Amino acid sequence: MREYKIAAIPGDGIGTEVISAGVTVLNKLASLQGGFKLSFEHFPWSSDYFLEHGHYIPEGGLEKLKQFDAIFFGAVGSTKVADHISLWGLRLPIAQGFDQYANVRPARVLPGVKSPLRNGTAETLDWVIIRENSEGEYSGHGGRAHRGLPIETATEVSIFTRAGVERIHRFAFKLAQSRPRKHLTLVTKSNAQRFGMVLWDEVFYEVAKEFPDVKTDRELVDAVTTRMVLKPQTLDVIVATNLHADILSDLAAALSGSLGIGPTANLNPERSFPSMFEPIHGSAFDIMGKGVANPIATFWTASMMLEHLGEAEAGRKLMVAIEKTTEAGVFTPDLGGNATTADVTNAVCRFLES
Ligand code: NAI
Ligand code: MG
Numbered sequence: 001m002r003e004y005k006i007a008a009i010p011g012d013g014i015g016t017e018v019i020s021a022g023v024t025v026l027n028k029l030a031s032l033q034g035g036f037k038l039s040f041e042h043f044p045w046s047s048d049y050f051l052e053h054g055h056y057i058p059e060g061g062l063e064k065l066k067q068f069d070a071i072f073f074g075a076v077g078s079t080k081v082a083d084h085i086s087l088w089g090l091r092l093p094i095a096q097g098f099d100q101y102a103n104v105r106p107a108r109v110l111p112g113v114k115s116p117l118r119n120g121t122a123e124t125l126d127w128v129i130i131r132e133n134s135e136g137e138y139s140g141h142g143g144r145a146h147r148g149l150p151i152e153t154a155t156e157v158s159i160f161t162r163a164g165v166e167r168i169h170r171f172a173f174k175l176a177q178s179r180p181r182k183h184l185t186l187v188t189k190s191n192a193q194r195f196g197m198v199l200w201d202e203v204f205y206e207v208a209k210e211f212p213d214v215k216t217d218r219e220l221v222d223a224v225t226t227r228m229v230l231k232p233q234t235l236d237v238i239v240a241t242n243l244h245a246d247i248l249s250d251l252a253a254a255l256s257g258s259l260g261i262g263p264t265a266n267l268n269p270e271r272s273f274p275s276m277f278e279p280i281h282g283s284a285f286d287i288m289g290k291g292v293a294n295p296i297a298t299f300w301t302a303s304m305m306l307e308h309l310g311e312a313e314a315g316r317k318l319m320v321a322i323e324k325t326t327e328a329g330v331f332t333p334d335l336g337g338n339a340t341t342a343d344v345t346n347a348v349c350r351f352l353e354s
Pocket of ligand 2: 250
């Protein structure tokens, strides 16, 4: 029996609701599938934990996480803690500390789901956004001077390294190569930003030589938003910097029906560290505690986690159960229905059984 150790970090708000739903579905799947077992260990690291202990991750916490095969993460963010403290306290130390430089964000219109686009269907909107996840605009490089004075100054410096750019491009090309359309769109803002973004462009075309079968094109980040909305069918895989892809992937999730659908894998492709799987959404203050959070994003990322662990067949089976659930119209309010998180979870479990 293959056994995988999963660190579950539900975090804050609806993160706790969707991770609990995800664990239910994954355990159900493992028991039906046979051949493998998932053992979950729960970590209580959250904003309440921070308020009580003064830190999100305790001393030695990252070392402990290293022993797991994967991390299943909910969301972090609370009205009681400033967002830059919570994000840098929990999610970023894991993603950056474990060199999870490839952030993979698929977006697709699932069966039965209505896209806000007039031409948004499973045939026209089927993308994967690859986000550079280790540097760029979120390098944490900067500072503030003259605090509180009229001449107060702040810098927020983006860092782009050739090694960092090259590895994310190579990852994106390989992923594009594995898809039927084999098409990769480079997104930067290299007209206005003439150093880091130009390096991004240059390295892209160097790496492109290794992948002659992948068609490429290039778009400025502002222009690509219009293309996403008006000509979704012309896009397949998109590679963009940390900030740009962060924004584009929320848009992609909304265009595919709801932020509650979009999954993310934070991958360390070399497997020197565990990778982390999470929904792209946050802790959603407006709906937390109501039991109506859409768990689909978390189920989808759970399917990506299974694939990463080498259980691709189980991952596909979970994806089929998700699609049958959306096709049957079992929708939480964000998708226009009145199902609860538990209803969707039960529906997915039922379709796994059948
Ligand atoms: P959010 O993603 O939490 O919510 C945005 C909107 O989408 C809200 O109206 C929410 O109800 C809706 N929504 C999100 N997920 C949903 C789901 N599964 N089902 C149904 N509706 C859903 O983003 P927001 O409001 O900007 O941030 C709230 C907090 O979450 C902040 O503290 C922020 O820093 C944090 N955050 C954390 C992230 C993470 O841990 N990876 C990612 C994004 C935000
Ligand atoms: Mg985001």
